[in-house]
Amino acid sequence: MKNSKILSKTEISLESFKKLLPFFFEEIMEDFKVLEQLDTSKDIKEIRSLAHKLKGSSACYAAILMSAKAKAILEYVESNKTEETAKLIKEFKKAIKITHEYAIEHFNI
Amino acid sequence: MRKEINVLLIDDSIAINNRNESLLKSMGLFNEINKYSYPTEAIDFIKNQTGNKDKKRLPDLIFLDISMPEMDAFGFLDRYSKIESVTGSNFLPKIVIVSDYLLENRNLDHTNKYKTVGVIDHIKKPMDKEDVLSILEEHLDES
Numbered sequence: 001m002k003n004s005k006i007l008s009k010t011e012i013s014l015e016s017f018k019k020l021l022p023f024f025f026e027e028i029m030e031d032f033k034v035l036e037q038l039d040t041s042k043d044i045k046e047i048r049s050l051a052h053k054l055k056g057s058s059a060c061y062a063a064i065l066m067s068a069k070a071k072a073i074l075e076y077v078e079s080n081k082t083e084e085t086a087k088l089i090k091e092f093k094k095a096i097k098i099t100h101e102y103a104i105e106h107f108n109i
Numbered sequence: 110m111r112k113e114i115n116v117l118l119i120d121d122s123i124a125i126n127n128r129n130e131s132l133l134k135s136m137g138l139f140n141e142i143n144k145y146s147y148p149t150e151a152i153d154f155i156k157n158q159t160g161n162k163d164k165k166r167l168p169d170l171i172f173l174d175i176s177m178p179e180m181d182a183f184g185f186l187d188r189y190s191k192i193e194s195v196t197g198s199n200f201l202p203k204i205v206i207v208s209d210y211l212l213e214n215r216n217l218d219h220t221n222k223y224k225t226v227g228v229i230d231h232i233k234k235p236m237d238k239e240d241v242l243s244i245l246e247e248h249l250d251e252s
Contacts, residue, residue: 012128024128053178055209056122056234059235061124
């Protein structure tokens with residue numbers, strides 16, 4: 001996978017970006033903990049709200065892989081595809097891991 | 110370009126607020142930047158500042174996320190439009206809606222209803238310098 005598809009610096013300075021990344025991951029992980037506890041057949045509103053937040057914040061930090069997965073969760077949950085949504089939530093967890101490891105390696109967070 | 114512009118950032122994501130604050134600071138065009146992840150706290154901040162004599166910390170420009178769990182942008186605007194100390198004064202901050210997508214149809218019609226309380230425009234997430242400069246030039250350039 002190309003690096004630019006995982007995480008790239010946004011319009012802010014590199015120094016600021018590196019400083020803010022740990023807080024970004026902290027919020028993402030907190031939200032994800034809630035998301036993975038939700039029932040994909042019942043908690044549609046909550047999943048939509050959290051996926052929307054995860055998509056937005058990932059996009060703001062140019063965490064492309066995570067943003068794409070969150071967008072897919074939103075699309076599936078809005079189509080009531082419960083199994084696909086559950087599968088994507090698991091994939092999102094992997095995307096967090098990959099992106100976090102990339103951030104540690106390339107941005108020394 | 111007008112100096113001393115105060116900004117208020119409202120987004121349920123602290124990470125987004127932090128990133129946008131950093132972006133705006135790097136532009137060197139703003140005086141005070143306040144940020145809130147709960148719209149109700151932003152309402153309280155505005156109420157408190159309108160109660161201050163000098164009103165120095167009141168925002169000139171508000172960037173308002175459209176979708177938030179506690180209260181969305183329209184819920185915020187409903188509450189905000191009832192703050193008489195703001196709407197009844199000569200001072201009305203300019204409000205920009207920030208959304209994941211460019212608004213169209215229903216959402217745009219809905220947004221236009223709030224033009225009288227200062228909603229001037231909408232921009233797409235993630236906020237970038239070009240969008241901010243364009244907002245400043247179009248709506249806050251008083252020179």
